[in-house]
Amino acid sequence: MSRPGERQTVRKTYKLFIGGAFPRSESGHSYKVADARGAFVANAAMASRKDARDAVSAARKAFAGWSSRTAYNRAQILYRVAEMMEDRRPQFVEAVKQSEGLGSRQADKVVDESIDRLVWYAGWADKITQVIGSANPVAGPYFNLSSPEPTGVVAVVAPQASSLLGLVSVIAPVVVTGNTAVVLASHAHPLPAVTFAEVLATSDVPGGVVNILTGPMTATAPWLASHMDVNALDLTGATGLVEEATAWEEAAADNLKRVLRPPAAEPDWYAEPGLDRMTTFLETKTVWHPIGI
């Protein structure tokens, strides 16, 4: 009981983000989230394989609409997400401080960089085609044009240590080109991801384009890896899990998923990202068009 005049602490239980809604885990399970010093912060939903399945069907449903939007419109929406993050900046700073145990100045820097990263990727939406597409010289009376197309539904295992900057740096390149994503957030530090989901829900991103699951990797990642309706797998967050990552890559081969292998150690997220994260989840379509008809 609180003494008169003293406020009751509000203990939160966060939920998942699937298809634009915030459902509880189908399993009904949740887990305790601790701050960097080990103190209780909140409960987060523990996603089960069925939540992963629901997230994949939501992502599949959203794919047609999202991929057929103009690149310009996707850029606007990603920029809008950055704007919304800016509005909620104190909340993100707090979440990063709490989760990663950073000081105020460092947490500020992480949030700045995350917002900048979104803006950077937003700018690429309507430029990536010009950069990696091409008009090919062929020995015949044809225009031969190659252009990139999104791969489809991408399952993303987000970085475990960098809970906000790392998260944004893996989601943005996947969705900016027209893919939809099922993202498994950092197990130990899910709260920045939950706040990010709240931003996505209020910033014109159509439901299902980004779905965020929280919980242990082993409960959902194997099911996403073997899921026949997932087209690509980003294992960035499986750093150090050599055996598991190998098994998941094998399962992913069943329907020829694109796989981005885990790096040996968590990358430096402040470094210039380059185009690799976008191009990994793009397919090249080449059109032969007869000249003179």
Added chain:
Amino acid sequence: MTTTSSAATGARSGAIDAGRDFADVTGSDASLRRFLHGLPGVDQVGAEARAAVLGTRSIKTSAKAQAIDLAISMVDLTTLEGMDTPGKVRALSAKAMRPDPADQSCPAAAAVCVYADMVATARQVLGDSGVNVAAVATAFPSGRAALGVKLADTRDAVEAGADEIDMVIDRGAFLSGRYLQVFEEIVATREACARPDGRSAHLKVICETGELQTYDNVRRVSWLAMMAGAHFIKTSTGKVQPAATLPVTLVMLEAVRDFREATGQMVGVKPAGGIRTSKDAIKYLVMVNEVAGADWLRPAWFRFGASTLLNDLLMQRTRMRTGRYSGPDYVTLD
């Protein structure tokens, strides 16, 4: 036992004697009305609560695999669109015979359900595969036509080779209390189901429960159809919302159970419309077992009127067989 079950028990011991035929009841409009309104009322809250409780049963592993196979074998694969083409009906018929072409052990669907003019096309593909052809008739889905037209519609379908006729009742007549008219229409349609070889197409009576307003009416229409000789009572056309719901199906299952107790005759039940997932289908199967009994857990006595349900059942089946989730890329687009 819930209140709904005890209400039904009242029907058993009161109005109806075992082995009874209903000649005295169906003789006149007045006696028919007296009988139907003498049926005990349905406890709405009780029916909904019981349906909800039965929906919470957890069916897993081998029982689930069995339930999915059973549900597949109970599907009346349906296409009832103005834009149906012979090609679409042929494709659907092929799918009904071999729902999962990659797996020999997958059972066939029970029937293909089409408009009367598509019966011949479906028949041609299905041949003697064991998958029946069902045709909707009697001015489906509204039932608004003269009796002569409805009967001609039925005869057409039977002549073209339909094994089963899904007729709609005249809801206008039922709701305005002209029960005898509805009764006689069902009797006449059943006669029109006769084939020259002496056998008869099975008659399913669509009650369109979404338009009947109350569960009491659902119970009354079920009895009316069964007394008129329906082989099946079916919830909906699929063209009206709400279509099949668990409580409505519960009331119908109670009616067929009580009817068997009264007369010794079994009547089938077919919920149609709105059943899209394996989970829903399994809820219905649980309810069939608990309310009517295991005797009804056969395609001859219980059917699902559905189109998208089959794909979900197949995806679940594949998931159980292979241990990984399947996706819409691996089933047909209907």
